[in-house]
Amino acid sequence: xxxxxxxxxxxxxxxxGISIINCAYENTAFxxxxxxxxxxGKGPALLIAIRPDVxxxxxxxxxxxxxxxxxxxxxxxxxxxxxxxxxxxCAATGTYKYIFGTGTRLKVLA
Amino acid sequence: GAVVSQHPxxxxxxxxxxxxxxxxxxxxxxxxxxxxxxxxxxxxxLMATSNEGSKATYEQGVEKDKFLINxxxxxxxxxxxxxxxxxxxxxxxxxxxxxxxxxxxxxxxSWLTVV
Numbered sequence: 001x002x003x004x005x006x007x008x009x010x011x012x013x014x015x016x017g018i019s020i021i022n023c024a025y026e027n028t029a030f031x032x033x034x035x036x037x038x039x040x041g042k043g044p045a046l047l048i049a050i051r052p053d054v055x056x057x058x059x060x061x062x063x064x065x066x067x068x069x070x071x072x073x074x075x076x077x078x079x080x081x082x083x084x085x086x087x088x089x090c091a092a093t094g095t096y097k098y099i100f101g102t103g104t105r106l107k108v109l110a
Numbered sequence: 111g112a113v114v115s116q117h118p119x120x121x122x123x124x125x126x127x128x129x130x131x132x133x134x135x136x137x138x139x140x141x142x143x144x145x146x147x148x149x150x151x152x153x154x155x156l157m158a159t160s161n162e163g164s165k166a167t168y169e170q171g172v173e174k175d176k177f178l179i180n181x182x183x184x185x186x187x188x189x190x191x192x193x194x195x196x197x198x199x200x201x202x203x204x205x206x207x208x209x210x211x212x213x214x215x216x217x218x219x220s221w222l223t224v225v
Contacts, residue, residue, distance in 0.1 A: 032212040043116070043203045043216035044154070089153060096142055096207050096214060100153045 004092050006101025013108050019077040021104045023090035030092040035075045038087045080108045112208045116217035130190045131220045133204030139184035140206035148201045160187045194224040
């Protein structure tokens with residue numbers, strides 16, 4: 001009930017391509033779904049977040065797609081750049097206690 | 111903005127000693143702060159939730175006597191690793207909540223190496 005499953009574990013994308021990372025949750029009480037970007041040796045930085053009352057949210061090159069019935073949400077990075085190479089974590093929460101996914105290591109090739 | 115600062119960013123201590131890590135919210139007041147531990151190439155593991163003016167709430171399996179957490183003000187929480195051992199070596203990250211919408215912001219993390 002408290003797990004957030006994230007896939008893939010690692011992802012390699014060509015520069016300019018689309019990176020897609022998926023997450024699935026079980027607890028229907030979750031109502032806030034953020035994505036964090038983490039560079040090696042640094043703390044995670046909030047990238048974008050969504051609530052279940054919308055199916056999509058876009059901020060620049062980053063888009064969250066949310067499917068409430070399937071209990072899934074995904075991060076799309078358009079026009080991926082080498083500077084996007086990092087680890088991405090999805091999370092879900094109904095309080096301040098976040099449940100994090102296992103992370104996806106993204107590498108964008110120049 | 112919402113800036114959370116940790117200090118020190120890196121610390122090396124001898125086995126058996128104690129080390130303190132500070133977490134500060136620089137431009138907002140945080141009634142709730144969180145401490146995480148992260149092993150290489152792994153996800154974040156919540157250790158405890160720190161509430162200003164009250165005792166921290168520890169996650170199952172986290173030794174509260176070993177990882178002392180104090181949230182003395184609305185902008186400062188500290189994590190003290192007592193009687194540190196090499197297995198305590200890890201990346202420790204704090205986060206703080208800014209508003210009532212569940213958004214939390216992370217510090218830069220602190221690398222602890224126990225030798």
